[in-house]
Amino acid sequence: MNVLNRLRAAFAAATPEGGDPSAFAAAVRPAGDPKFGDYQANGCMAVAKSLKKNPREVAVAVAEAVDLEPLAGKPEVAGPGFLNVRLHDEWLTAQVAELLRDPAHGLTAPEAKKTVVIDFSSPNVAKPMHVGHLRSTVIGDSLARIFEALGHTVVRDNHLGDWGAQFGMILWGWKNHRDQAAYDVDPVAELSRLYRLASSKIKEGDRDVESAARAETAKLHAGDAENRDLWAQFMPHCLKALHAMYDRLGVRFDVELGESFYDPMLADVVSDLEAKGIAETSEGAVVAFVEGIKAPFIVRKRDGAFNYGTTDLATIRYREQTWDPDQALYVVDARQADHFKQLFAVARRWGYGKVDLQHVAFGTIMGADRRPYKTRDGDVVGLESLLDEAVAEARKVVDANSPDIEPDDRARIAEIVGLGAVKYADLSQNRISDYVFDWSKMLAMNGNTATYLQYAYARIQSILRKGGVSSESIRDRAPAILLSHPAERGLAVRVLRLPEVLELAASELKPNILTDYLFDLANAYSTFYEGCPVLKAESDERRDSRLALCDLTAQTLKHGLSILGIDVVDRM
RNA sequence: GCGCCCGUAGCUCAAUUGGAUAGAGCGUUAGCCUCCGGAGCUAAAGGUUGCAGGUUCAAAUCCUGCCGGGCGUACCA
Numbered sequence: 001m002n003v004l005n006r007l008r009a010a011f012a013a014a015t016p017e018g019g020d021p022s023a024f025a026a027a028v029r030p031a032g033d034p035k036f037g038d039y040q041a042n043g044c045m046a047v048a049k050s051l052k053k054n055p056r057e058v059a060v061a062v063a064e065a066v067d068l069e070p071l072a073g074k075p076e077v078a079g080p081g082f083l084n085v086r087l088h089d090e091w092l093t094a095q096v097a098e099l100l101r102d103p104a105h106g107l108t109a110p111e112a113k114k115t116v117v118i119d120f121s122s123p124n125v126a127k128p129m130h131v132g133h134l135r136s137t138v139i140g141d142s143l144a145r146i147f148e149a150l151g152h153t154v155v156r157d158n159h160l161g162d163w164g165a166q167f168g169m170i171l172w173g174w175k176n177h178r179d180q181a182a183y184d185v186d187p188v189a190e191l192s193r194l195y196r197l198a199s200s201k202i203k204e205g206d207r208d209v210e211s212a213a214r215a216e217t218a219k220l221h222a223g224d225a226e227n228r229d230l231w232a233q234f235m236p237h238c239l240k241a242l243h244a245m246y247d248r249l250g251v252r253f254d255v256e257l258g259e260s261f262y263d264p265m266l267a268d269v270v271s272d273l274e275a276k277g278i279a280e281t282s283e284g285a286v287v288a289f290v291e292g293i294k295a296p297f298i299v300r301k302r303d304g305a306f307n308y309g310t311t312d313l314a315t316i317r318y319r320e321q322t323w324d325p326d327q328a329l330y331v332v333d334a335r336q337a338d339h340f341k342q343l344f345a346v347a348r349r350w351g352y353g354k355v356d357l358q359h360v361a362f363g364t365i366m367g368a369d370r371r372p373y374k375t376r377d378g379d380v381v382g383l384e385s386l387l388d389e390a391v392a393e394a395r396k397v398v399d400a401n402s403p404d405i406e407p408d409d410r411a412r413i414a415e416i417v418g419l420g421a422v423k424y425a426d427l428s429q430n431r432i433s434d435y436v437f438d439w440s441k442m443l444a445m446n447g448n449t450a451t452y453l454q455y456a457y458a459r460i461q462s463i464l465r466k467g468g469v470s471s472e473s474i475r476d477r478a479p480a481i482l483l484s485h486p487a488e489r490g491l492a493v494r495v496l497r498l499p500e501v502l503e504l505a506a507s508e509l510k511p512n513i514l515t516d517y518l519f520d521l522a523n524a525y526s527t528f529y530e531g532c533p534v535l536k537a538e539s540d541e542r543r544d545s546r547l548a549l550c551d552l553t554a555q556t557l558k559h560g561l562s563i564l565g566i567d568v569v570d571r572m
Numbered sequence: 573g574c575g576c577c578c579g580u581a582g583c584u585c586a587a588u589u590g591g592a593u594a595g596a597g598c599g600u601u602a603g604c605c606u607c608c609g610g611a612g613c614u615a616a617a618g619g620u621u622g623c624a625g626g627u628u629c630a631a632a633u634c635c636u637g638c639c640g641g642g643c644g645u646a647c648c649a
Contacts, residue, residue: 027591029588029591030588032587032588036592040591040592042590042591042592045591045630046590048629049628049629055629078592079591079630080591080629081629082591082592122649124649161649164648164649165648282646285647287646287647292575293575293645294645294646295645295646296646296647298646298647300647301646301647303647308648309647311649332649334576334577334643335644336644336649337576337643337644338575338576338643338644338645339649341576361577363577363642364642364643366642397611401611402609417611428585429585429586430585432577432578433585434577434578434642434643435584435585436583436584436585438584441584441585441598444597444598446597446612447596447598448598449597452597452612454611455609456612458609458611459608459609459612462608462609463609466608467608500588501588504588508588512585512586516587516596523596526613527613527614529608529609529613530604530612530614531613533607533608536607571609
């Protein structure tokens with residue numbers, strides 16, 4: 001049951017003569033302030049303006065015409081023409097009781113089931129993952145979970161950088177500077193050392209290394225046996241290291257089709273583009289021009305090599321042929337906005353305009369000095385060490401607060417709390433904005449954090465334990481819901497909102513909409529917790545009703561957090 | 573130079589895309605353990621939303637111009 005959609009449908013049906021029903025419906029939203037009720041319809045002013053009528057009169061007419069039963073009665077006209085909706089308590093209690101019986105958390109199958117390809121994480125192999133890789137990985141994973149929760153089909157694709165120029169650098173390093181003993185002990189560490197060595201020499205302006213590395217890349221692409229063998233030898237080690245990180249983060253992929261996978265298709269992509277007059281030769285390269293952007297979109301370099309634009313086009317074609325997706329999301333740094341604008345324009349011209357291509361851009365991570373957090377040797381915060389630090393921090397708090405818990409369990413709890421803190425710190429920000437990397441914020445465990453939500457969950461579990469009841473026994477009892485206290489009502493309204501929140505998060509592609517909701521829910525629970533004794537309620541009926549509200553809150557928090565890729569614990 | 577993004581409380585960030593008195597967290601201040609977990613709760617202080625105009629019933633949000641920052645800008649991805 002999506003309450004917002006129900007209200008919108010009702011208001012759409014009551015759209016004033018001459019107004020646009022879909023716009024009128026879209027102006028219905030949760031109330032900004034509790035004193036305005038639970039939901040509000042803001043469309044009357046706009047309609048009145050276009051019809052040159054008095055907005056209050058329009059609002060009064062809509063209030064008379066709209067039928068919100070059984071959810072709510074006649075809306076109240078307020079201010080210049082707002083319509084405030086207050087849900088009936090009887091309806092709320094019935095809905096909460098129904099939600100209690102619903103293992104699907106009120107979520108229903110989508111009207112139009114979509115197939116969504118989500119391209120995320122996509123690191124370059126053979127480079128250690130650092131904090132910069134966290135955003136794409138965590139945001140992409142959460143978006144995938146959001147679409148899945150809504151009943152859509154999701155293809156999670158890790159578009160690995162396993163074929164580009166960085167591999168040429170590694171090959172050059174391998175042939176000139178490798179430490180075989182170090183490689184035998186820890187292949188990935190040695191390969192990344194070689195990469196950094198080559199990379200820093202090139203950055204310092206060493207043209208010899210630059211051209212040598214480029215030549216190695218070219219040989220790899222051309223099928224040189226030695227380089228292909230080395231590539232095949234390195235890849236399993238690189239993948240193993242990446243997978244260890246993904247396993248720890250709880251992130252999985254349906255496919256991992258890296259750049260190398262598309263290599264055999266690239267020549268055909270270019271010739272097809274040329275045949276169709278989309279690409280032309282310019283300054284020795286094969287390029288396509290896109291309106292509004294001066295720089296060309298290069299599909300074949302002057303030296304004959306293909307680059308990532310070519311690969312991305314091949315990927316679009318492959319995905320359409322394989323999954324025929326309705327939507328494809330690219331969870332990639334905002335700095336590549338121009339690239340995607342070009343890519344999408346060329347793809348449309350090429351005949352792939354059916355799929356909704358979206359660059360899910362996120363802001364750059366800045367250092368404490370407010371300058372971009374550059375990946376320079378030495379001062380990079382590796383992802384591994386960030387996670388270890390967060391877990392260690394969580395362990396300290398668990399040790400201090402719950403010494404009675406077994407050490408093994410404390411370790412498990414610390415891992416969940418620590419990872420949750422790091423993920424939530426990233427997910428709770430609007431992904432568009434740049435953000436300042438702040439270690440203490442990443443590790444924070446009070447305020448608007450995953451820990452706060454996990455804590456609310458754990459406190460509820462504690463109540464259930466003390467009361468000798470379980471989620472199942474509460475549900476079996478199917479108690480009547482009583483909403484006499486404002487905090488009880490506040491909880492009821494909120495637990496019913498999950499479906500509409502997820503839909504909003506999916507349409508905006510913003511997980512922070514979900515974190516905001518969960519924080520609001522946990523806050524409402526804390527208020528309830530202070531004001532409404534559960535086990536010591538004044539009657540059995542009230543006790544059972546409150547236990548039900550507790551359990552619904554817990555299940556909503558648990559499910560919501562799981563959609564962010566964050567676990568809960570019963571004790572912490 | 574051109575293009576894109578951004579500027580909100582002391583700090584870090586929200587604001588359902590034009591809605592009512594701009595909200596949280598941290599920090600500061602004052603309270604709250606005879607009651608289910610104080611990783612908590614209640615309250616206070618803190619703002620000319622960079623500046624100046626404009627659009628309208630209504631602007632942090634839209635348009636123009638400045639100021640300040642970030643990014644991109646022909647063969648890295």
